[in-house]
Amino acid sequence: MAYLELKNVSKTYGQGKDSTEVISNINLKIEEGEFVAIVGFTGSGKTTLVNLINGLIKPTSGEVLFKGEPVVGTSHERGVIFQNYSLLPWLSVFQNVAMAVKEAFPKENKSEIKNRVESYVEMVGLTHAINKRPKELSGGMRQRVAVARALAMKPEMIIMDEPLGALDALTRGNLQDEILNIWNQDKRTALLITNDVDEGIYMADRIIPLKPGPNATLGPEFIIDIDRPRDKTELNDNASFMKTRNEIIAYLMAIGEDRKSVSEVEYLLPDLAPKSFVDTF
Amino acid sequence: MEQEIILQKESDKLSFLKPIASFLKSKFEKAKVLKSLKKTGITLVSILLFLGLWHLGSKALYNKEAAYKIEKALNEQGQEAADAEKACIASGDSSCQPNTLPSPTQVWASFQSLIADHKLINAKKEAFATKMAATNAKLVAQGKDAIVYTGRASFVDTILTSIKTVFAGFLLALLIAVPIGIIIGLSPSLRSAFNWFIQIFKPVSPVVWYLLVFMIVKTLYIGASSDNAFVISFISVGLCAMWATLVNTAMGVSSVDKDYINVAKVLKLGTFQKVFKVILPSSLPLIFTGLRITLSVAWMVLIAIELLAQSPGLGLFVWEEFQNGANDSNSKIIVAMFVIGIIGFLLDRLMLMVQQMVSFNKNEGI
Numbered sequence: 001m002a003y004l005e006l007k008n009v010s011k012t013y014g015q016g017k018d019s020t021e022v023i024s025n026i027n028l029k030i031e032e033g034e035f036v037a038i039v040g041f042t043g044s045g046k047t048t049l050v051n052l053i054n055g056l057i058k059p060t061s062g063e064v065l066f067k068g069e070p071v072v073g074t075s076h077e078r079g080v081i082f083q084n085y086s087l088l089p090w091l092s093v094f095q096n097v098a099m100a101v102k103e104a105f106p107k108e109n110k111s112e113i114k115n116r117v118e119s120y121v122e123m124v125g126l127t128h129a130i131n132k133r134p135k136e137l138s139g140g141m142r143q144r145v146a147v148a149r150a151l152a153m154k155p156e157m158i159i160m161d162e163p164l165g166a167l168d169a170l171t172r173g174n175l176q177d178e179i180l181n182i183w184n185q186d187k188r189t190a191l192l193i194t195n196d197v198d199e200g201i202y203m204a205d206r207i208i209p210l211k212p213g214p215n216a217t218l219g220p221e222f223i224i225d226i227d228r229p230r231d232k233t234e235l236n237d238n239a240s241f242m243k244t245r246n247e248i249i250a251y252l253m254a255i256g257e258d259r260k261s262v263s264e265v266e267y268l269l270p271d272l273a274p275k276s277f278v279d280t281f
Numbered sequence: 282m283e284q285e286i287i288l289q290k291e292s293d294k295l296s297f298l299k300p301i302a303s304f305l306k307s308k309f310e311k312a313k314v315l316k317s318l319k320k321t322g323i324t325l326v327s328i329l330l331f332l333g334l335w336h337l338g339s340k341a342l343y344n345k346e347a348a349y350k351i352e353k354a355l356n357e358q359g360q361e362a363a364d365a366e367k368a369c370i371a372s373g374d375s376s377c378q379p380n381t382l383p384s385p386t387q388v389w390a391s392f393q394s395l396i397a398d399h400k401l402i403n404a405k406k407e408a409f410a411t412k413m414a415a416t417n418a419k420l421v422a423q424g425k426d427a428i429v430y431t432g433r434a435s436f437v438d439t440i441l442t443s444i445k446t447v448f449a450g451f452l453l454a455l456l457i458a459v460p461i462g463i464i465i466g467l468s469p470s471l472r473s474a475f476n477w478f479i480q481i482f483k484p485v486s487p488v489v490w491y492l493l494v495f496m497i498v499k500t501l502y503i504g505a506s507s508d509n510a511f512v513i514s515f516i517s518v519g520l521c522a523m524w525a526t527l528v529n530t531a532m533g534v535s536s537v538d539k540d541y542i543n544v545a546k547v548l549k550l551g552t553f554q555k556v557f558k559v560i561l562p563s564s565l566p567l568i569f570t571g572l573r574i575t576l577s578v579a580w581m582v583l584i585a586i587e588l589l590a591q592s593p594g595l596g597l598f599v600w601e602e603f604q605n606g607a608n609d610s611n612s613k614i615i616v617a618m619f620v621i622g623i624i625g626f627l628l629d630r631l632m633l634m635v636q637q638m639v640s641f642n643k644n645e646g647i
């Protein structure tokens with residue numbers, strides 16, 4: 001039995017004629033302790049896939065099984081790091097993390113919660129900024145807080161939705177290493193959604209490309225058999241790395257070409273307008 | 282050795298740059314000072330211009346009214362009466378002064394006389410209090426009410442009454458509008474249930490609100506000896522002004538960013554936690570924008586409502602001065618106008634400060 005299993009999962013938005021099937025027939029198995037990366041173009045339904053796994057949305061058809069049980073709603077067992085860090089701007093770093101800790105460990109008293117929060121903030125190296133508000137932090141620091149918040153709940157599985165997408169290359173590299181360290185410490189299962197092939201190869205055990213939506217499906221998987229810990233500077237000289245990287249990029253380029261030729265077909269876009277409050281009041 | 286030389290060179294360079302830097306700095310500061318001076322200067326010039334125009338305007342009106350008075354005397358009573366009227370106006374006697382828009386100097390004089398009047402009344406009050414101290418102590422000991430000063434209210438007293446009324450009304454608006462706004466913001470069905478109610482009552486005029494409150498409060502106060510003018514006026518003010526807060530709160534609560542809601546879901550916050558830890562804080566900026574509008578509306582309608590309710594505030598002061606028609610009534614009305622404007626401005630600044638304290642940029646957490 002796989003740790004996380006998606007069986008023929010499809011998700012359709014809208015109804016009737018206007019409906020769009022964003023992802024269809026997704027089959028995925030992740031074993032316990034594995035680090036899997038899903039690589040795809042922007043707008044290919046990656047966030048939909050993440051939200052299906054973390055329980056924010058329900059599949060239109062098919063099943064999402066977590067430890068053999070169907071996923072119903074969100075759970076503290078699956079920690080999520082969002083694409084935009086989604087910190088609450090009116091709370092300090094401590095309060096943002098403490099909010100999660102209080103929910104995950106309702107029986108702990110104040111000092112236990114404080115210790116837990118402080119240890120996770122220290123882990124992401126933000127002890128000096130623990131009382132600052134998100135607006136006083138840089139993008140990389142904010143993402144660290146989001147990482148600390150997700151991990152402080154001691155989830156059994158970490159789901160990361162393009163967590164480093166908005167960061168500069170240097171910060172990105174540092175945070176990749178930090179996330180790997182944390183993952184290594186207690187070997188949690190991890191799912192990384194990214195648009196960066198190099199990031200996927202550097203971090204994951206397996207890479208699965210997502211064919212772009214609508215009707216996004218998973219492509220063939222690529223196993224990364226480079227020994228850990230991996231050294232970023234040596235990766236470029238690693239034959240296996242180069243081979244896998246070229247294969248994945250060639251595959252993505254090919255489906256990208258397909259997509260271009262397909263997209264000459266005219267799509268009927270749903271007739272949607274931004275929510276207006278003018279009529280409400 | 283070489284390093285030392287280089288260091289020497291560096292510091293040489295720096296010391297050579299120093300006077301330029303300080304020169305630039307002083308120039309920059311000079312520019313800053315000049316800029317702020319210019320700003321104040323423009324404001325001062327515009328104030329002087331305003332006073333000058335006002336003075337000229339009031340003078341023109343004064344002359345027109347004076348000419349009319351003389352003309353009227355001439356037509357009705359002949360040359361002699363016209364000459365007498367002219368002499369009377371020129372002498373500045375209060376019995377025959379043209380009654381029109383007062384000049385800035387008249388308004389300033391009225392302001393000073395109002396302050397002097399306030400001091401006089403205050404002295405009277407104190408004298409009354411010392412005189413009655415012994416009697417009052419006896420009355421209180423017997424379990425009866427103490428005798429209080431019931432003389433005329435001074436101008437400062439009317440200002441204080443108005444501020445008290447506006448804050449009571451504001452508090453009432455806050456207590457009604459914020460909870461209802463939150464509840465209807467959370468539930469789309471309640472929102473549609475309340476929608477017609479909001480749409481219909483939002484545009485109702487302050488006068489009508491006053492009449493409605495009067496109908497109800499008058500009946501509730503039957504037999505009570507206490508004065509209900511204050512109660513009526515603050516309830517009317519509150520009801521008039523609460524709509525902005527109600528609508529803004531409902532809008533803020535119903536349009537919380539989806540990212541925050543997702544966080545609440547992923548953290549599995551309970552309903553109570555979700556409302557108080559996520560939804561309310563994120564709608565605080567909009568709620569406070571609403572409260573700011575509410576306070577300025579409250580201050581604006583207050584004058585009309587005090588006038589109707591005979592509550593001894595600025596509104597009643599203005600109305601009584603108008604009815605009074607004394608020589609300096611018009612200038613007292615203008616004084617009240619400035620006081621109303623300045624207090625309204627200060628209240629708005631106060632709310633702006635609070636609003637800026639609670640507001641945050643949506644992008645700050647993202």
